[in-house]
Structures are given as C-alpha cells and as structure tokens.
Amino acid sequence: MNGQRVKLAADLAAFATRIGHDFSRPELLVRAVTHASIASQSRPSNERLEFLGDRVLGLSIATALFQADGQATEGTLAPRFNALVRQETCADVAREAGLGEVLKLGRSEMMSGGRRKEALLGDAMEAVIAAIYLDAGFEAARDTVLRLWGPRIAAAAVAETRDAKSSLQEWAQARGLPPPTYTETGREGPDHQPVFTVEARLDTGETATGQASGKRAAEQAAARALLEQVQRAEGA
Template sequence: MKIGADLEAFMGRLGHRFARPELLMRALTHSSIGSATRPDNQRLEFLGDRVLGLTMAEALFRADRAASEGQLAPRFNALVRKETCADVARQIDLGAVLKLGRSEMMSGGRRKEALLGDAMEAVIAAVYLDAGFEAAQALVLRLWGARIDAVEEDARDPKTSLQEWAQARGLQPPKYVTISREGPDHAPVFTIEAQLANGESERATAGAKRQAEQAAARALLARLEGQA
C-alpha cells in the first residue's frame, strides 16, 4: 500500500514503520469521515486503551515493588488518562495526519483533546496488531518517557487535594467559578477561579475547563501550603 509523505514523516516521529500501513490509516480515521469502505478508529481505540493499560500497570508494578494498590492506582490513572494521551499525541504532531470530516476540521478537530487522545490509543493498537505486544509496549514506554518517572507528582490530583485541605479545616468544598470564556468555539480559553469559604482564591487559564480548574486548585493549594 502506497502512503504519502505526510504519513512517512509521521512514522518517523512515531518510531515505528508499519508492515501493514492500512492499520495506521485506520487508526488515524475519525468517525466523522468513516464509512463502510473506510473503517474508523473506534475499535482500535478500544484495543489500544487495553494495551496502554497493561503496559503502564506492568511498568508501575516493576518500578516500585513496595507500593500498595492504593499508591499505584492514582499513578496509573495519571498515565492513561485522556489528557496524557493527548499530550503524547501533540508531542508527535499526530493531529497533522488525522483524517477528519469537514465539520470536525472546521471546528478545530486536529487540536481537540478527546480526538487526539482517542487517536493516540488507536495508533497504539495499530502497532500492536502490526508487530505484536512487545513492539507496542516499547513504543509506549519510549513515548511516555519522563512522564513515567514524574508520575508521583502528576498522580496528585490538585482538586482532590484542595478539597481535603478544606475539609480538614471544617470548610465547605471549594467552588470553581468561570470568570471568562474567550476565543472561537474550536479553540476556547477558560479562566477559572478556585474559591474557598474563608475568602482565599486563585485564578488560572487553560484551553479546557477541567485543566483550568486543576491549575487554579494547584495554584491555590501551593500558596496555602507555602503559608503553612
């Protein structure tokens, strides 16, 4: 199967050359353009999620043999969540080769976190089907790289930590108020303020509401802990 220069370049960034490039084509095909003759990547996404999960579970299990299940679970969740998959997808510029329908292209689909994360999982599955588990495992470990080493910090969910801080002091759970939403629909920018009942607050801005909430919680928690 002949492929274009853009996919050749992507395989170079990915670090895997496909013996069956049709698998890669399918992994990059969003449901907005899929058809009976052009299958989309949803089934591959399902499989890739499991390959990623097993890879990360084993990596964490081997990395810290003294860790309890309660310690491993949040680390695992931090490594396999959609945001992390989307970050890895951006690292290899996966969005540039996504096959999208016109409506998704017009709405900025190549930058959407959910689409990028799903496609990254589908690409992992394509590598697994093309070359086996060891190849897919090696790919994941290489692309996730330093994220695995830094997972302890990433696993600490700032919203949960801030809520625990408030509850320990008899305060109501934090509130997250949307201060502004700017930019076009396909690339919004949210400014969120994390507020505590004692009057403490911090703001943060991000391209997704959840990310802005987490960043605001992290900033507020860091200041409160610094004061303590």
C-alpha cells in the same frame, strides 16, 4: 487526488518515524488516524482500534508502574495509573508526536478545529497504539508506549499523588483564590459497586472531572486533573 494520497503517505511515514515504529502493514496506521466524521463502509474509522488500544496502553502503563516502584501500594499505584492513561495525557502525547497533523477528518470536523480537540487526539493516540499492537505484537506496542510516555512514567513513580486536593488548595491560596469546590455530577453502576463522577472547579472558572469507586477518590482524581491542567497552562 493522487497528489493528496502521496502527501498523506509521506506525512504518515514521517509520523511513524517520530513514534519509532516502522509499519509492515501501513493500512493499520491509516485506519488509526481516520476519524468517524470521514469514515465510510469501505473506509472504517478508528473507533474499534481505540477500544483495543485503551487496553494495550493500560497494561503497558500498569506494568511499567509496577516495575518502577517495588514498594508502592495499590492505593499509590492507582492514581499514578489514572493520571497516565486519562484522555488529557493521551492528548498531550499525541500533540508532542504531531498526531493532529495527520488525522483524516471530515470537513465539518476539520473546520471546527478537530486537529486540536483533546478527546479526538486522545482517542486517536489509543488507536495508533492498537495499530502497532496488530502490526507487530504487544512488545512493539509496549515499547512505543514506554518511549512516548517515558518521562511521565518516571515522574509518576516518584511523585506524591495521594492528596491532590491539598495540593490544589495550596496552589489556589498561593494565588489569592478561594479553595476549589467539588460537586458530584454523576453516579453509575449498582449500589454495591458505584462509580462516582466529581467536578472540581476553581473560582477563576477552570474545571476538571474525576471518576472513582468512592466519592473521596473521585474528588482526588478531579483535583489531580485540575491541578495538572492549571500547572500546564502556567508553563505554556
């Protein structure tokens, strides 16, 4: 057991070095990588940290985008923001940092490939951001986000993201596929302020979902997510 603890401490120290933050309270990082499947009363999970980290990440990304493009309208900034803070992007950043290697998982979650699950990685990445925020304040957390998300922020600041549906359709047609389809799969909230969920699907079976306060905006979000997914698969 002591050997396992020493290895975990060494692995976490190496992870902290990779993301560029030296924890003065390393127990915060331990909690950030502790999944609910192995949590107990004396060993809390990272779920509360995930909640906080989502907000810290959002403010950090929103500020960076606002400062990066002084001419961008709200309608341009919003999809860029959504693309950068969504779970898939958080999971990609987590993979690049090797977060999956240091996650503390229950046996069943570990056996089912938990270290590679997108939702689990994305949530844990947000929890790590919260741990840095609690350890050293907002500036330290923001600086970490800027380091880890930097290339993506730079790309988003110059990318044209308003018409993802057209881009996805062009991608499909270039490969001899029919146009993607869009299906409304959910609607939440009051009538005066609904939130739509839309699924985009390609004829080859790939799907992605998007949410927005309007159905057309949700379709654009779903198209953007699916386009990123297939482009990432092509580049793998």
